[in-house]
Every structure is written in structure tokens, then in C-alpha cells.
Amino acid sequence: MTSWSNDTAGNGQYAEVNGINLYYETYGEGRPLILLHGGLGSGEMFGPVVSLFADHHQVILVDLQGHGRTADIDRPIDVALMADDIAALIDHLGLDRPDVVGYSLGGGVAWHLGFRHPEKIGRLVTASANIKRSAIYAEMLGQQQQVGAAAAEFMKDTPMYQLYQRVAPRPEDFPQLLDKIGAAMAKDFDFSEEVRAMRVPTLVVAADADMAPPSHYVEVFGLLDGGHRDGGWMAEGRPAGGHALAILPGLTHYNMFLSPLFATVAVNFLDEEKN
Structure with a gap:
């Protein structure tokens, strides 16, 4: 098993927003960056790499609904609703168009922030986040x-269970969280048209051995106007919206979030000069 712990203590606080008491920690200084974890995890799962983000940004590490130190509430686990939570947190903290990086479940939340609240965010990184259920391996x-x-x-014996038991306000809610995550994953979805209309500069990141084939993420990049022509000597052929694609070698869906390569690629995209 891999440890998700972080040796650097963050500044942990709660924010009452959108009907939920969201837990978040802050690290570093600079332009704000909201970092969103995967399903059955928490912000703590980024512990081994959070310093790589915090060297460049003020990192706001959020525990999503029912995860980590954020107690569940009476509603489904739904990426659109959780995106509204993060939008409300942005307003609560008075952030000026922070960048957003999301992995897996958090990547789905990041997509929906771009779909639903594009005016509230700067740049977006979605890692190991599929935009249609049919792309996932059978x-x-x-x-x-x-x-x-x-x-x-x-x-x-899994790190997900052990983390939950250690930090959750109500450790006995773990079976309920599994029920809600299972119900969420059972629903069909296809956000192709929403991606095609994306107005926020977005980096699509995937492992070369992810939960869906690399071709899926290339397809997503294509919806963002990528991969249709030569990029040009002056990058004039790159996607007009400032979008990009990264397929990271030697990684899987289950270790992407621990990889310094992921953090480096994400920060490089976020720190590019904005048009």
C-alpha cells in the first residue's frame, strides 16, 4: 500500500457553503489553485505532491461531499452539485478566478465547474476524468x-477505508458513501456537447494505462479543437481556446495523483502566459 500522508501541516478550516460544511486546507502562496481529489479519498491523498503545487500557488485542498473531513448531507453524490459547492466556496473565500485541478471524481467536478461556472475560474486541469461512461473499459x-x-x-485493508476511519466526522458513514458512489457510477453520462462548448482553457491529462483508453482522451482533445491540424511554427494551429493534452507515461488511474510528473505538467500548463 502507498501512504497518502503529508508531512507538511496545512491550515485546515470549514466553510458553510451551498448547504454543506466543506473542509479545506491551504498551502503556499501565489495565484490560488483549488485541488480536488478522487472518489473515496480526500485532499490528503495529494500529500506526497502538494508541495510541488504549493511552490507556485496558494493551494486550496478541498474535501468533497461525504469525503475526508467533510460530512455527508442528504443528497446524492453528483459532480454537478459538487461543482456548485466549489463555486460557492470560491465566492465565500473571495477568490479571483482561481485555477482548478481535479483528479478522477475531482476531475469530473472540475469539468462541471467549467460547464456551469466558467466566469468563476481561470484555467482548468482534468486528470483521469472520462466524459462519457461508454469509454470506460467493460x-x-x-x-x-x-x-x-x-x-x-x-x-x-485499503487506504481509502483507513483514511476515512481516521478523519471522517462520522466514520460509521463509510457504507453509505459506498452506496452513493456506486449509484453515481451506475448512471449513464455523456458530456461531449458540454466539452465542445468549453470556454475555460483546459488541460486534459490521462495515464497511458488509465480507466479508459488513451484514444478517449484524444477524442476529448478533439472536441476542444485539438488534433485537427498541424500546430504551426508559431503555434497558430493549436486549439483556439488554449486547450492542451497530456498522456503521461508509465502511470495508471490509481497512481496518477501521486506522480510528480502529473504535478509538474499541471503547474506548467497553469503558469503559461494567459491570453
């Missing part, structure tokens, strides 16, 4: 169907 869809309260007993 065997993975089968595994997702097994996620539910009945699986709680079998997860006791």
Missing part, C-alpha cells in the same frame, strides 16, 4: 457495479 464497469455498502467489510 471490466471496470463490472467492478463499479460491485461498489456498495456490502463491500465495506472487504475494503478494511
Whole structure:
């Protein structure tokens, strides 16, 4: 097992926003960057790489609904609703168009921030976040169907369960979280048209052995006007919206968030000169 712990203490606080008491930690200084974790994790899962982001930005590390130190509320786990939470947090903190980096579930939340609240954010990085359910490998869809309260007993040796038991306000809610995550993953989705209309400069990141094939993320880049022509000597052929694509070698869906390469690629994109 890999440790998700962070040796650097953050400044942890709660914000009452959008009907939920969101926990977040802050690290570093500079232009604000909101960092969003994957499903069944928490902001703490970025512990080994958070300093790579904080060397360049003020990092706001959020625990999403029902995850980490943020208690669940009476609503489904839904990336659109969680995007509204983050939009409300941006307003609560008085942030001026922060950049957003999201991985897996957090990547879905990041996409929806771009769809629903483009005026509130600067640049976007979505890592290992699929835009349609049909792109996910069939065997993975089968595994997702097994996620539910009945699986709680079998997860006791996993870092997800151990982290939840250590930090959650109500550790006994773990089976409920599994039920909600399972229900969310069972729903069909296809956000191709929303991606095609994206107005926020976005970096699409995936591992070369991710939950969907690399071709899916190339397809997403194509929806963002990428990959249709030569880039040109002066980059005049790059996507007009400032979008980009990165397929990271030697990684999987399950170690992407721990990789210094992921952090480096994300920060490089965020720190490019804005048009």
C-alpha cells in the first residue's frame, strides 16, 4: 500500500457553503489553485505532491461531499452539485478566478465547474476524468457495479477505508458513501456537447494505462479543437481556446495523483502566459 500522508501541516478550516460544511486546507502562496481529489479519498491523498503545487500557488485542498473531513448531507453524490459547492466556496473565500485541478471524481467536478461556472475560474486541469461512461473499459464497469455498502467489510485493508476511519466526522458513514458512489457510477453520462462548448482553457491529462483508453482522451482533445491540424511554427494551429493534452507515461488511474510528473505538467500548463 502507498501512504497518502503529508508531512507538511496545512491550515485546515470549514466553510458553510451551498448547504454543506466543506473542509479545506491551504498551502503556499501565489495565484490560488483549488485541488480536488478522487472518489473515496480526500485532499490528503495529494500529500506526497502538494508541495510541488504549493511552490507556485496558494493551494486550496478541498474535501468533497461525504469525503475526508467533510460530512455527508442528504443528497446524492453528483459532480454537478459538487461543482456548485466549489463555486460557492470560491465566492465565500473571495477568490479571483482561481485555477482548478481535479483528479478522477475531482476531475469530473472540475469539468462541471467549467460547464456551469466558467466566469468563476481561470484555467482548468482534468486528470483521469472520462466524459462519457461508454469509454470506460467493460471490466471496470463490472467492478463499479460491485461498489456498495456490502463491500465495506472487504475494503478494511485499503487506504481509502483507513483514511476515512481516521478523519471522517462520522466514520460509521463509510457504507453509505459506498452506496452513493456506486449509484453515481451506475448512471449513464455523456458530456461531449458540454466539452465542445468549453470556454475555460483546459488541460486534459490521462495515464497511458488509465480507466479508459488513451484514444478517449484524444477524442476529448478533439472536441476542444485539438488534433485537427498541424500546430504551426508559431503555434497558430493549436486549439483556439488554449486547450492542451497530456498522456503521461508509465502511470495508471490509481497512481496518477501521486506522480510528480502529473504535478509538474499541471503547474506548467497553469503558469503559461494567459491570453
